Amino acid sequence: MTVDAPPPPLTDAPLMRDWIDISPAGGVTFLSGRVELGQGNSTALLMMVADELGVSSDAVTLETARTDRTPNEGFTAGSMSISFGGQALRCAASALLVQMLDAAGERLGCPPQELRVEDGEILRHGVSTGLELLDFVAAADLSCRVADLARPKAGGERWKTFRDMPRIDLKERLVGAPFVHDMAAPDMLHGAPVHPPSLHSALVSLDLDALMARPGVVEVVRDGSFVGVVADSPLASARAAEWAAKNGTWEATRIEAIDPVEVIAGSTADAETVVETGDVNRNIGRWYETTVTRPYIFHGSIGPAAAVAVWEGDEATVWTHSQGVFQLRKAMAMALRTAEEKLRVIHSPGAGCYGHNGADDVAFDALLMARAVPGRQVKVVWSRHDEFRAAPMGAAMATRVRALLGPDNVLTAVDVMVNSAPHTSRPGAGGTPNLRAAAYLENPIRPARSPDVPAARGGGADRNAAPTYKVDAVRVQRRLVHDLPYRSSALRSLGAHNNVIAIESLMDDIANDIGLPPLDFRLQHMTDQRSRDVLERIAVETREAREVSLPEGAGWGLGFARYKGTGGYCAVMVRIEVDGDVRVTDAFAVADVGEAVSPDGVKNQVEGGMLQSISWTLKEAVQVDGSSTTSKSWADYPILKFSEVPRVSVELVERPGAFPLGAGEISQGPTGAAVCNAVRAALGIRVRNLPITRGAIIAAANA
Amino acid sequence: MPEFREVSCRVNGENRSFVVDPMMPLLHVLRETLGLMATRFGCGEGTCGSCTVMVDGQAVMSCDLPAGEVAGKRVETAEGLDGDPPHPLVAAFLDHQAGQCGYCLPGILMAARALLEGESTPPSRARIAEALDGNLCRCGVHARILDAVEDAARHMIRR
Numbered sequence: 001m002t003v004d005a006p007p008p009p010l011t012d013a014p015l016m017r018d019w020i021d022i023s024p025a026g027g028v029t030f031l032s033g034r035v036e037l038g039q040g041n042s043t044a045l046l047m048m049v050a051d052e053l054g055v056s057s058d059a060v061t062l063e064t065a066r067t068d069r070t071p072n073e074g075f076t077a078g079s080m081s082i083s084f085g086g087q088a089l090r091c092a093a094s095a096l097l098v099q100m101l102d103a104a105g106e107r108l109g110c111p112p113q114e115l116r117v118e119d120g121e122i123l124r125h126g127v128s129t130g131l132e133l134l135d136f137v138a139a140a141d142l143s144c145r146v147a148d149l150a151r152p153k154a155g156g157e158r159w160k161t162f163r164d165m166p167r168i169d170l171k172e173r174l175v176g177a178p179f180v181h182d183m184a185a186p187d188m189l190h191g192a193p194v195h196p197p198s199l200h201s202a203l204v205s206l207d208l209d210a211l212m213a214r215p216g217v218v219e220v221v222r223d224g225s226f227v228g229v230v231a232d233s234p235l236a237s238a239r240a241a242e243w244a245a246k247n248g249t250w251e252a253t254r255i256e257a258i259d260p261v262e263v264i265a266g267s268t269a270d271a272e273t274v275v276e277t278g279d280v281n282r283n284i285g286r287w288y289e290t291t292v293t294r295p296y297i298f299h300g301s302i303g304p305a306a307a308v309a310v311w312e313g314d315e316a317t318v319w320t321h322s323q324g325v326f327q328l329r330k331a332m333a334m335a336l337r338t339a340e341e342k343l344r345v346i347h348s349p350g351a352g353c354y355g356h357n358g359a360d361d362v363a364f365d366a367l368l369m370a371r372a373v374p375g376r377q378v379k380v381v382w383s384r385h386d387e388f389r390a391a392p393m394g395a396a397m398a399t400r401v402r403a404l405l406g407p408d409n410v411l412t413a414v415d416v417m418v419n420s421a422p423h424t425s426r427p428g429a430g431g432t433p434n435l436r437a438a439a440y441l442e443n444p445i446r447p448a449r450s451p452d453v454p455a456a457r458g459g460g461a462d463r464n465a466a467p468t469y470k471v472d473a474v475r476v477q478r479r480l481v482h483d484l485p486y487r488s489s490a491l492r493s494l495g496a497h498n499n500v501i502a503i504e505s506l507m508d509d510i511a512n513d514i515g516l517p518p519l520d521f522r523l524q525h526m527t528d529q530r531s532r533d534v535l536e537r538i539a540v541e542t543r544e545a546r547e548v549s550l551p552e553g554a555g556w557g558l559g560f561a562r563y564k565g566t567g568g569y570c571a572v573m574v575r576i577e578v579d580g581d582v583r584v585t586d587a588f589a590v591a592d593v594g595e596a597v598s599p600d601g602v603k604n605q606v607e608g609g610m611l612q613s614i615s616w617t618l619k620e621a622v623q624v625d626g627s628s629t630t631s632k633s634w635a636d637y638p639i640l641k642f643s644e645v646p647r648v649s650v651e652l653v654e655r656p657g658a659f660p661l662g663a664g665e666i667s668q669g670p671t672g673a674a675v676c677n678a679v680r681a682a683l684g685i686r687v688r689n690l691p692i693t694r695g696a697i698i699a700a701a702n703a
Numbered sequence: 704m705p706e707f708r709e710v711s712c713r714v715n716g717e718n719r720s721f722v723v724d725p726m727m728p729l730l731h732v733l734r735e736t737l738g739l740m741a742t743r744f745g746c747g748e749g750t751c752g753s754c755t756v757m758v759d760g761q762a763v764m765s766c767d768l769p770a771g772e773v774a775g776k777r778v779e780t781a782e783g784l785d786g787d788p789p790h791p792l793v794a795a796f797l798d799h800q801a802g803q804c805g806y807c808l809p810g811i812l813m814a815a816r817a818l819l820e821g822e823s824t825p826p827s828r829a830r831i832a833e834a835l836d837g838n839l840c841r842c843g844v845h846a847r848i849l850d851a852v853e854d855a856a857r858h859m860i861r862r
C-alpha cells in the first residue's frame with residue numbers, strides 16, 4: 001500500500017474503474033460523485049486531476065454525480081469536496097499515471113523513475129522524449145486498486161504548471177443556459193405542485209375537473225394531499241396551480257400562533273452534553289454570560305428549485321440539482337415503495353446551493369407528476385412562493401454562553417447551551433424519505449425525528465459551540481427542539497453562524513469590561529500557531545483603514561473561528577456605520593484553508609460567505625403564522641442589495657502541501673460576529689436578537 | 704380565452720415574429736417561444752431582476768412586461784453579448800471571475816449594459832450599485848460584479 005491513509009471515498013469505491021472511464025477512442029473521463037453547486041467544484045476537481053497527470057485541463061474530461069455512472073460519495077456538503085473527493089480523484093489519476101509511465105518506460109527501455117510529464121509530454125531526465133502521455137492510455141488496467149498503485153504528488157511537486165484556472169463553466173452561466181431549468185425537449189410538459197400551505201395541513205376539497213379544464217392543462221395528479229398540475233407550458237401550469245391554491249380548501253391541524261424563537265429559547269427539553277473537557281462548575285473569578293438568538297432563515301436561491309423527470313414503463317430518470325443523487329434515489333424509491341434500481345438520478349446544475357434546499361422535494365414532485373404522462377419529460381420549476389413555503393429552512397436558534405474569567409484575566413471555564421431546531425433532515429436520513437410531498441401522499445411517510453448532525457461530522461446545532469480558544473474546562477450541551485411545526489435542515493455552516501456570534505460577542509464584552517483590546521484578549525487565549533497567524537494578519541491588513549478616525553455612529557468589529565474546530569481558519573474585521581440601519585462599509589478577511597487548489601476560487605467563496613452572512617445578520621427573518629411561513633416574496637424577505645455591499649478584501653495564508661480544509665462555510669460565523677461586535681463598538685449597545693434591524697437596536701437599547 | 708396576435712420586434716439584432724397572447728410576459732416568449740434561455744425566471748413578480756433584458760435601450764424585467772408591448776421595439780438579451788470577441792462586459796466578468804452559480808448574471812449583465820450605454824462618462828461605483836439594486840445575487844458576488852462593471856465601463860465609455 002503506497003497511500004498511507006487513502007481518502008475515505010476510496011474505501012467504498014476502491015478500483016480505478018470506479019473513478020476513470022476510457023472510451024474506445026482513448027478519451028479519458030474522470031468520474032466524481034461530487035456535484036457542482038456553483039462554487040467551482042468541477043473546475044477545482046479537474047485541475048487536481050490535470051495537475052497530477054501533468055496534462056492540460058482540456059486533455060481529460062470530468063463527469064459528475066449520476067447514479068448510473070459515478071461513485072457514490074455521499075452528499076456534496078460541509079466543504080468536503082476538495083478534502084476528500086479531490087484527493088480521491090488525485091489518487092486515481094496517480095494510479096493511471098503510474099501505469100502509463102510503466103508502459104512508456106518499457107518502450108524507452110528505462111525505469112519509469114526517470115520519467116515525468118510536463119504539459120502532456122513525457123520527459124526523461126527532464127529532456128523531451130517526443131512521446132505524449134495520453135498515447136499510453138491503452139496500457140491502463142482499470143481493474144487495479146487505486147490504493148495499490150497511487151503515489152500522489154506531494155506538496156512541493158504540485159501546481160508546477162498552472163494555478164488559478166478560471167472557472168470552466170462561467171461563460172456559459174453568463175450568456176448561456178446550463179441549468180436544469182433550461183432543459184428542453186420537443187414534447188416536454190411542465191408541472192407545478194399545489195403544496196398544502198404547511199406540513200400540518202390536509203387537502204379538504206378541490207374541484208379537479210375544473211382544474212383539468214384550466215387553459216393548457218394536460219393532466220392533474222392527486223395523491224392524498226399532494227396535487228400537481230401538468231400543462232403544455234410553464235406559464236399555464238403556474239397559473240393553473242395558482243387557481244387551485246385559490247379555489248381549494250385545506251385544513252390545518254396546528255394553527256396556534258407562536259414566536260418560534262421564543263419557543264426555542266425557552267425550551268426545557270432534555271439537553272445532551274456533546275463536549276466536556278473539565279468541570280465547569282467553578283467559582284473563582286467572575287462569570288459573564290450572553291444569549292444570542294436568530295430566527296429561521298431562507299436559503300433564498302435566486303433560481304427556485306427545479307427538476308425534470310420522465311417515466312418509461314416502471315423505470316424513471318430524474319435530472320436534479322440535489323446535493324446527493326444516490327441519497328435522493330433511495331429516498332424517492334422509499335416514498336414510492338419501489339426498487340432503487342428502477343430510478344436513475346442525474347445531477348444537472350441548479351442555482352446557488354447553500355445546503356439542503358428544495359432540490360430533492362421538487363425532484364420528487366416531478367417524479368409524481370411525470371408518472372401521469374408516461375414517456376414524456378415533465379419539468380417542474382417551483383414558484384417563488386413554493387420556494388419560500390415548501391423548502392426546508394435554516395434553523396432558528398438560541399445560544400447561551402457563560403464564561404468564567406479567573407485571576408490574571410484568563411478564562412478558566414466556558415459553558416455553552418445551544419437550543420435549536422434540528423439542522424438536518426436530508427433525504428433518506430433516519431429511515432424516512434424526508435421529501436416534502438411524501439409526508440402527505442395517500443400513504444404518507446412523515447419525516448423521522450432528526451437526530452441532528454453527530455459531533456463526528458462537525459455537529460449541527462452544536463457546530464462551533466466549543467470556542468476555538470484555549471480554556472481549561474469547556475462544556476457544550478445541545479437541546480434539540482422538535483415540536484415546532486416547521487421544517488429545518490442544513491443551511492451553510494449550520495449552527496456555527498449563531499454559535500460563533502455568541503462566543504465572539506462574549507469575548508468582546510469581557511475584553512471591553514477589563515479594558516483590553518479585543519484582539520489581544522483573543523491572542524492571550526490562543527496556543528495554536530495557525531489561529532494566531534490569521535488573527536495577527538487581520539490586524540496588519542486592517543491597520544491602515546483603522547487609523548482613519550471614525551465619525552459618530554461608526555465602529556470596527558472582529559470575529560474569529562476555526563470552522564468545526566477542525567476546518568479552515570477565518571478572521572474577519574468589518575467597519576460599520578449606523579444611521580438608523582446598520583451599513584457595513586468595509587469587510588476584511590484573512591483565511592487559512594490549508595492548500596488552496598484555486599486561491600481565487602477560495603477567495604470568491606470566502607467573500608460570498610461574508611456578504612451572505614452580513615445579509616443574514618442584518619436583515620433576514622422568516623415570518624410565520626401558525627404552522628405556515630408568511631413571507632411569500634422577496635418583498636417580504638429583503639436580502640442584501642448592491643447598494644448595501646461593503647468594500648471587500650480577502651487574503652489567504654498560503655500553506656502549500658497542507659491538507660485542504662474547505663472554504664465554503666468558514667466565513668459565516670466570523671463575519672456575523674464581526675458585525676455584531678462593530679455595532680457594539682459603534683453604539684455601545686449589544687444587540688442579542690438577530691437580525692440587527694433598526695427595531696432590534698431600539699429594543700436592545702431599551703432592554 | 705386569450706386572443707392571440709402576431710408580434711414583430713427585433714431580438715438581438717434579428718427580426719422576429721411570433722403569434723402569442725399579447726398579455727403573456729415577455730420572459731416566457733423569450734424562453735419558450737424563441738428558445739432564448741439565458742433570460743431567467745427567478746420570481747415572476749418583478750422583485751429579483753434575473754429576467755432583466757433591454758427594450759429600446761432600457762433595462763426592464765421581462766417577467767413583468769406583456770409581450771405585446773415590445774411590438775416594433777428592440778429587445779436585447781444576454782445571448783447577444785456572446786460574440787467573438789465577447790462583449791466588454793462579459794470579458795470583464797470573466798476577468799474578475801465575477802460569478803458563482805451565475806443564475807443572476809445574465810440579468811445583471813443587461814442591467815449594467817443599459818446603464819453603461821446611457822452614460823457619457825464612466826459612472827461611479829455608487830451609481831452602478833444603485834442601477835443594479837433591482838438585481839439580487841444570493842451567492843454574494845456583488846463586490847466582484849461591481850469591479851467588473853467598473854472595468855467594462857472604462858472600455859465601453861471613452862471620452
Ligand code: FES
Nearest residue numbers: 745746747752766
Ligand atoms: S423573474 Fe422577473 S424580477 Fe424576478
Ligand code: FES
Nearest residue numbers: 804805840841842
Ligand atoms: S452568482 Fe449565484 S446568485 Fe449571483
